[in-house]
Amino acid sequence: MRVFVKSKYLIWGAVLTAPLAFAQPKLANIEYQANETVINGSSFGGAPKVMMFDNFEHGDKFAKQFANISNDWSSHVLFKKEADGNNAHSAINPAKAVNGRSGMVQLVSTFNDDYKTALISFSVKVPKGTTFPSANTPLKFPSPSAWKFSWLMSESSGHSDPSLFDVCLPQYSGGGTMSMNGNTGMIAWLDKPAKWWSWDSYNHMTSYVRIHPLLPVINPVEYAFSVVNDVTTYETGGVGAAGSFSKTNNSFNRVNIPGWFRKSEDDNFQGLYDNIYVAVGDNALARVVITDSEIYAQSKFAIPVMAKNWTDNQIILDNDVIPRDKAYFVHLFDKNGKRSAKGLKVCSTCPQPPKV
DSSP: OOOOEEOTTOOTTHHHHOOTTSOOOEEEEEEEOSSEEEEEEEOOOSOOEEEEEEOSSSTTTTGGGGTTTBOOOGGGOOEEEOTTSOEEEESBOTTTOOTTOOOBOOEEEEEEEEESEEEEEEEEEOOTTOOOTTOSSTTOOOSSOOEESOEEESSTTTTTOTTSOEEEEEEEEETTEEEEEOSSOEEEEEOOGGGTOOSSSOEEEEEEEEOOSSOTTTSOOEEEEEEESSSOEEEEEEEOOTTTTTTSOOOEEEEEESOEEOOOSSOOOOOEEEEEEEEESTTTTOEEEEESOSSGGGOSOEEEEOOSEEOSSEEEEEGGGSOOSSOEEEEEEOTTSOBOSSOEEEOTTSOOOOOO
8 A cells, every 4th residue: 555655855746656667758858949849858658638728828828729628717717917927817806805705716627528537736826915815914824724726526516515526636724734635535634834835926736636447435546746836845645545535426527726715804815826737637647847947856936838749759839838037947747757857948938049
């Protein structure tokens, strides 16, 4: 039986599924074309099935690409331009946040099939001078359960029907605690956020869950969770309690972002989401991640991005998935969670050396 694993510099996800015989993805070089960035290398493995992606910089460009496998969530985006020019999605509509109403602006992606494996990633922030939901002062975690950052579930009633699977990835459970659990089962407690949460700046969160495909009732849900921010890198993974979701259908077909938050009349919650990425299916761990460091564990910024095309030795990115404010580094995870040794510098708008 696998055990709970926790390490600041864990090779994230590999503890769950990666046999040692699998080759590590190798990045060779990057080529730039008119509107694309091409990553060359080897042992990339199979592509993920991406169900949702948006960096909120290009209108509904990306949301419209999922019409055949999911719904169009673009009409629900509430754009917020930050002082540095970055666009994000505002989780709350201040015009509706009166008289105790939450004013929640929720992005919902519904899938055209049921799945048992998912990776959900986003950047989330409580802007400077504002509060966590249900907290009456900045820089403070509240006493009650207050924020389900994302909610993966089966059907729209998955949060309330005990026969349907649901899990929050993650949720602030109150009393300064954070967990991965739903109303129908529990996966794991995470380290208290006071150890890893960054106030006033983005927390780049990634969650992974895998329900056993054949015998979910007697096999526990596998999970991993990571946060990269300007405070630390926190990574953890393992398995939940066997049978925790045994009375559910052990599958899901939608995700709500945010899942829920508790808005009080005393708080000044103005939470922002950015860089949303959701993948499902057997290859959900496979992903291209853009960071601010060649060494992944030293990164303070880390976001998965959607690929236009993916083969075992080449991945093509639309240039619009790459942040343009400076040079970054691209890293690659394969479907087993194994990560490339180092990142390659990527900057689609930087001057390129002349060809000889």
